[in-house]
Amino acid sequence: MSKYVIIGGSAGGIGAVEAIREVDPVGTLTVISEETVPQYSRPMISEYVSREATLDTMKYRGDQFWKNNNVQTLTGRTATKIDFTKKQVELDGGDKIGYEKLLIATGGKPFVPRMEGGEKDGVFTFTELSSAEGIEAKLEHSKSVVVIGGGLIGVSASEALVKRGITVTLVELKDNILSLILDKTASEIAEKVLTEAGATVITGQTVQRILGKKGNEAAVGGVVMTDGKEIPCDLVVVAIGVIPRTELVKETDMKLNRGIVVDRFMRTNIPDVYACGDVAEAHDFLINGNRLLPLWPLAHLGGQVAGYNMAGKKAEYEGGTVMSSLKYFDLPVIAVGNVNPEDISDYEVLVELKPEKTVYKKILLKDGAIVGFIFLGDLERAGIFFRLLKNHVDVSEIKDMLLSDDFGIVTLPEQLRQEMFVVN
């Protein structure tokens, strides 16, 4: 029996532990984690592969984190079943732990499509330390790699491998890389930067099947593209996306959509059970509804909110939206919200492009409020725009100033400015 039980020890679980301990320093707290190093930063695995970070420097919290917070950790263990009526979590090996408040922060798992040759030695995903370690072990004897998926994870994997001197071919099914985050112009700039760094980018195609090596059919030797062309390679990294790990609560009364549906207090429809992070469908302040947003900062924020509520302090999740900052290949980009609307005629678009300085800024307005923006090259004031977007502030009066170099808090209407400097 433990007062609080948290399944998952990554961003969400850690956020919850911190919040619970802020309110309740004594209640028993158990964290169940499949991984043996539960507190590392997942976004840093590309730094690990590129050797810019070590296992030690990629820790999200210190070694003593669990001990200092008086947490009983069950690492390397898997929760296999939850009994909501008896309020019990069953672990592999048959142990049972009772709970008063439960948080499901199981995260997401990389989506790997069924593909001929997908089981071969040398096919990896790129979201966990174990896969990074697997890649690391193979790199010495590898010369080239094919990365499937030109999203955030695919690009970060490509960067890490390029830095290690590996020949990288990035394959993206859509016409542009990073198509969920960037618009066409920004994506073309990113593609150019990738190509200049030495990676090959192939768009509009995907990998049809994976071939074996000559003399060793069990190992990866190349891939066949949709157009039939063969690309020889030693490794394949699959980075198509992540899907929520809802298997624990399938076939229960829990309300599921694509992920576990939670309210603004991170509660599920079952009493005393909360969810957060990649497994949950939580609030999006832009669409004002629930949505899967598998992003590290939002997982941590959601975990915090869940933790406060579990410990009895009312807290409301302010929500997130599509929001990414990229640093790969030394191209700084921040992109938030809806930057690729289907029907552009409903929107007002402000654009500034300075190719010689690699600066590109785009702001989309709808009904006077900012609904999306891309800042590429010059990031410094992006946070001000993020706040305006989040709070649906009407900016029609200062519209002409938004892209000016002098734009800042000083440009905002006086009342808004006053609000910001009130002690909060």
Add this chain to the structure above:
Amino acid sequence: MIHWSVYLFRNVYKRVCWLFYGNRLPYAYRLWGANTMKRVSVKEEACIGCGLCQVYCTVEHSKSKDPIKAYRREQPRPISRVRVETNKPQSISIRCQQCKNTPCVTACLTGAMTLDKETGLVVHDAEKCIGCWTCIMVCPYGAIKPDTLSKIVVKCDLCPDREVPACVANCPNEALVCEEVTQ
């Protein structure tokens, strides 16, 4: 971690302090550091947009601490943590406001940005920072700056070596104030 009984004792102590002193917090109480924190605020009407706060911030965060060397010779060039914004006739000097809800700490991917519970300050660890720019995205003041050379961010640290931060000490019009606010 501090034992829970210490929290309890502190709370009782706090109540007693308030009972006797009200707003005038005693030295012992401040020494404990649990309840007040430094913060720099700007009087908009007094700011003339001269930019000296930027200059002194740059110098304070340089290796040489000498204005001419800092601006002309030092490599990498030191970066000001302060930004002066002008929209004539209005001007304002912006820096980290040490928010209580700490969006940058929550968003940080690596654990480089932390909230020091004792001082109430948001602290940035340059060693842990990988320059992912996530904190810049969520800072409502745009107060975190990218250092594109070192590929990490920099922010106001309230000049740990000084009693009063350099920008405040050198503001010619006393537009900048360093105040102790309750946490």
